[in-house]
Amino acid sequence: MVDRTDIEAAAARIGGYVRRTPSYEVRPGLWFKLELLQHSGSFKARGAFNRILAAAEAGRLPDAGVVVASGGNAGLGVAYAAARLGVRAEVFVPVGAPPTKVAKLREYGAQVHQAGREYAEASAASAVRAAQTGALCVHAYDQPEIVAGQGTVGLELPPADTVLVAVGGGGLVAGIAAAVGDRARVVAVEPAGAPTLHAALAAGAPVDVPVDSVAGDSLGARRAGEIAFGLAVRHGVQSRLVSDEAIVEARRRLWHEHRIAVEHGAAAAFAGLDLIDDPGTVVVVLCGGNTDPATLYAEPLHAAG
Template identity: 75%
Template sequence: MVDRDAVESAARRIGGHVRRTPSVEVAPGLWFKLELLQHSGSFKARGAFNRILAAREQGELPAAGVVAASGGNAGLAVAFAAARLGIPAEVFVPLVAPAVKVRKLRQLGAVVHQHGREYAEAYAASTIRVAETGALFVHAYDQPEIVAGQGTLALELPDVDTVLVATGGGGLVGGVAAAVGDRMRVVAVEPAGAPTLHAALAAGHPVDVAVDSVAADSLGARLAGTIGFAAAVHHQVQSMLVDDDAIVRARRMLWAEHRIVVELGAAAAFAALEQLERDGRRTGRERVAVVLCGANTDPADLTAETVQDLSQGV
């Protein structure tokens, strides 16, 4: 299992390659961790750099470069890291991947393969390509170096009681739990239509789930990673589900009230805060950090939606 030592080792390895993103106190006792400002637009750059650099240190980085499968963000991170390190990259994404992400992948110099309707299908195609080329496979969320790298953002958090983390396959929440789970409450927030970790915790092991959510492009893994799952169990990570309407509303609110543009997956963590406060489950003195983990989205709809909401008194 990934532990804090692995996260601290990752932080030393990637320190010259990633940004230390700010945590901003937006209200008394409430911080936003602005990981959307990370290279490639999401936290995924941390894990990608750690995986590739660790392989290079160990003499295991082949001339064929790297291959990744992704709903978008992991692929962007791998493409960015590969470009910075001067190695080839191929990225497999589902056909439903947002055009803004596919376009950016190509701009970063990656060879893009669009395959299948879900991440699982793109993943299957990527493993065939790895077998053909001998390239290094960079998993979206279920490799020790990936989980440890993602967890480095938690080392930059202020002293809070609770961390809200949007969760798909579990790489980020597993890394955060490994880094700070012994002294902070870590809450994994998932769409109700993609309850991947929630179902795994209920079953006692990762199980395949159906995925149907507006945030599926970034939180659409059908099976929780074994590494993130183990960390979540060990550190007693709490699971929380939010519905699509709440996610959409949270994204609009982040723009309307804070002028922060995030993708729908990142908005899930903020939607959970709203739900906790509405249900009275956040105590008055509880210090909370909301990880805003990515902004690879088309913001064109936000201003029109916000104007419409304001006109309707929302």
């Protein structure tokens, strides 16, 4: 299990490679953590650097490099980290991965394979490839080094009573819970069409769920990670579900009211704000900005609530 000591060690390891992204107070008691400004456009670079650097320190980084499966952002984080460190990278993404993310993966120099219709199928193909080549497998969210790396976001948050975090496989919310769960309420915000952690908490263990959400490219894991589930239980993480309509509306509001262009997955955290009773001081983690800004004008804008 990952704890704050692991996260502090990760912060020391990756400090020279990642950005300390800004937080700003939108209005009294409401903060945005702008992790969309991280290298590769999301928090995923943190875990990727920690996984690869930790393997190198231990003498476990093979010449074959690294292999990762991703809906897009984990692959971008790994591809960026690998390029920065001079390591070969292969990335498996679903056939329907956003073209903007696939193009950026290739720009970073990764070998891209498109396999399956969703993350789970790309993950299975990546595991076969790692076994064939001997490459280091980098999981999108369910490895201790990944969770500890993502948890470094939590070390940078302003003091808060509540932290809202979007959830796919759960690596980010797990890391943040391990970092600040003893001093703040951590709330997982999930698409109703991909309720991985919500279902796990209800069932008492990770279970498969169907994935059908506008945020599926970044929050499209079929099952919450074992590490995420364990840390969520340990730190009392709550789960809230939001509709695709609420996610789209939150994304448009972030752009029209704050000029922040995020992907749908990041907007989910903001969409959860209205579902929290007595939130006190709140930090909304805006975790990714790998999106086509033109789509901000292609979706209907509803009246803000």
